[in-house]
Amino acid sequence: MLVVNGPVDDAGHEESGHPERPDRLSAALAGVADLHLGDDLVEVEVRSATRAQLARVHETSYLDELGAFCYEGGGDIDQDTYATFDSWRIAQSAAGAGLAVIDELRRRGDGVGFVAARPPGHHATRDRAMGFCLLNNVAVAAAELTASGERVLIVDWDVHHGNGTQSIFWNDPHVLYVSTHQWPLFPGSGGAREIGGFDALGRTINIPLPAGATGDVIERAYEEIAAPVVADFSPTWTLVSAGFDAHREDPMADLALSSGDFAALARSVARTPASPGRLALFLEGGYDLAALRESVTATLAATLGVERHDEERTSGGPGADEVQRCASERAIALRIAHESLQ
Amino acid sequence: MTPLQTIAVGFDGSPSSEIAVRWAFATASHLEARVVLVHAVGLLEHQSRLDVPEEFTAAVATIAEELDFEDDRISWLVDNGDSCSVLLRCIDEPVSADLLVVGSRGQGVHAGLMLGSTSLQLAERSTIPLVIVPSGRPAS
Numbered sequence: 059m060l061v062v063n064g065p066v067d068d069a070g071h072e073e074s075g076h077p078e079r080p081d082r083l084s085a086a087l088a089g090v091a092d093l094h095l096g097d098d099l100v101e102v103e104v105r106s107a108t109r110a111q112l113a114r115v116h117e118t119s120y121l122d123e124l125g126a127f128c129y130e131g132g133g134d135i136d137q138d139t140y141a142t143f144d145s146w147r148i149a150q151s152a153a154g155a156g157l158a159v160i161d162e163l164r165r166r167g168d169g170v171g172f173v174a175a176r177p178p179g180h181h182a183t184r185d186r187a188m189g190f191c192l193l194n195n196v197a198v199a200a201a202e203l204t205a206s207g208e209r210v211l212i213v214d215w216d217v218h219h220g221n222g223t224q225s226i227f228w229n230d231p232h233v234l235y236v237s238t239h240q241w242p243l244f245p246g247s248g249g250a251r252e253i254g255g256f257d258a259l260g261r262t263i264n265i266p267l268p269a270g271a272t273g274d275v276i277e278r279a280y281e282e283i284a285a286p287v288v289a290d291f292s293p294t295w296t297l298v299s300a301g302f303d304a305h306r307e308d309p310m311a312d313l314a315l316s317s318g319d320f321a322a323l324a325r326s327v328a329r330t331p332a333s334p335g336r337l338a339l340f341l342e343g344g345y346d347l348a349a350l351r352e353s354v355t356a357t358l359a360a361t362l363g364v365e366r367h368d369e370e371r372t373s374g375g376p377g378a379d380e381v382q383r384c385a386s387e388r389a390i391a392l393r394i395a396h397e398s399l400q
Numbered sequence: 401m402t403p404l405q406t407i408a409v410g411f412d413g414s415p416s417s418e419i420a421v422r423w424a425f426a427t428a429s430h431l432e433a434r435v436v437l438v439h440a441v442g443l444l445e446h447q448s449r450l451d452v453p454e455e456f457t458a459a460v461a462t463i464a465e466e467l468d469f470e471d472d473r474i475s476w477l478v479d480n481g482d483s484c485s486v487l488l489r490c491i492d493e494p495v496s497a498d499l500l501v502v503g504s505r506g507q508g509v510h511a512g513l514m515l516g517s518t519s520l521q522l523a524e525r526s527t528i529p530l531v532i533v534p535s536g537r538p539a540s
Contacts, residue, residue, distance in 0.1 A: 076444075077444070136442070136482055136483070136518075137412070137440075137442040137444065137445070137482075137483070138442040138443040138444045138482075181443075186521070188482050189443045189482075190443060218443065221485075242450065242479075242480050243446070243480055244441065244442060244443045244446065244480045244481060245443075245480060245481045245482060245485060246479055246480035246481030246485060246486065246489070247481070247485070309446075310443070310446050311446065
């Protein structure tokens with residue numbers, strides 16, 4: 059069973075010529091429709107995230123400033139990120155969409171969640187909008203879960219490092235953050251030696267990959283570096299920052315994944331939760347509409363166990379050496395950090 | 401007190417950043433410091449190689465010539481990220497900047513906006529001195 063949020067009226071969050079646009083959400087929803095799930099598709103009503111829910115991960119001064127900026131008509135926040143008059147309302151709905159999907163999964167104790175909302179969130183920090191992101195949707199959901207005692211794994215396979223999510227949970231031992239991303243690339247963070255703060259050493263895993271890396275490299279990296287830590291962490295929930303801009307057709311980056319690779323990654327991640335109904339995927343990036351649509355279908359089908367003919371998985375790209383180096387740099391960073399604590 | 405050796409100045413091609421570069425060159429001349437020009441490559445600017453845009457080198461060369469500032473004391477750092485993060489990285493090695501310099505508003509950013517202001521964010525986060533060079537133009 060797939061639990062998806064109901065419509066988020068995102069039409070007002072748009073800037074002419076900007077790649078983060080409403081068509082992306084339409085493509086993602088078309089990808090859901092392509093699954094033809096019938097009664098196995100559950101749509102939940104979206105409520106805006108409350109100020110208290112947002113304030114778990116964002117400074118209230120930032121929330122006030124962003125709200126006021128939008129109310130005054132919006133504009134460019136930085137060289138990448140814009141907001142309009144409607145953006146504050148839409149961003150609150152996007153954050154609320156994640157909470158609504160989580161609530162429904164908890165109520166049912168079954169199913170897989172997909173949060174089809176925008177603007178994306180994983181670059182938004184506690185006090186800054188950046189990288190097309192205003193509010194950190196996956197972080198809002200994770201914080202809601204940890205507030206009730208859950209241990210949350212966040213897997214971020216967007217092609218860009220989720221600097222916002224990492225920084226929000228940097229020192230939180232209840233969240234394990236795992237990111238595979240192209241490097242070097244925006245936002246420039248996400249090195250292997252970034253392993254978490256002193257209260258959460260090892261709870262951040264970064265696997266930077268070179269341009270051209272293929273699906274076999276990412277899967278190997280996940281299995282060799284992340285999977286043992288995930289098993290040890292034993293999460294009670296798994297949230298995925300599911301960006302699809304690592305697809306080889308995407309214009310914003312240079313990884314070389316196919317939709318079949320996303321399906322394989324999703325199968326790996328879907329094995330993680332201790333019990334059903336504790337996996338939700340959040341739409342992040344993905345700017346080639348056809349690739350986005352196909353990747354959403356393949357990914358969700360994989361998590362639901364729906365049989366389909368996926369695009370062929372990719373292999374043979376660069377990155378094996380980088381994965382080895384990443385493992386050793388991470389080990390060194392952990393050793394140094396532990397020694398400095400003694 | 402250690403003499404000021406390295407000035408890192410943000411440059412995005414905007415008139416405001418050109419004014420900041422002028423200030424940095426003039427100051428570096430007096431102090432015999434070197435100047436690192438810093439350009440942050442944003443998400444929209446995605447490029448597989450981190451090259452200095454030709455129009456940037458040309459604009460800076462013109463300013464250097466006007467101020468008689470030697471080429472061999474100029475270097476570039478082009479890195480991925482938002483302007484604030486990339487400038488903050490200059491505090492550490494290999495740049496090891498002693499002073500950060502920025503214009504009062506950058507390219508394409510809403511005039512007078514606090515939310516995305518690189519200079520205000522730097523003022524809050526920088527651990528070394530920061531100079532914000534006024535653009536001399538009223539906010540529109």
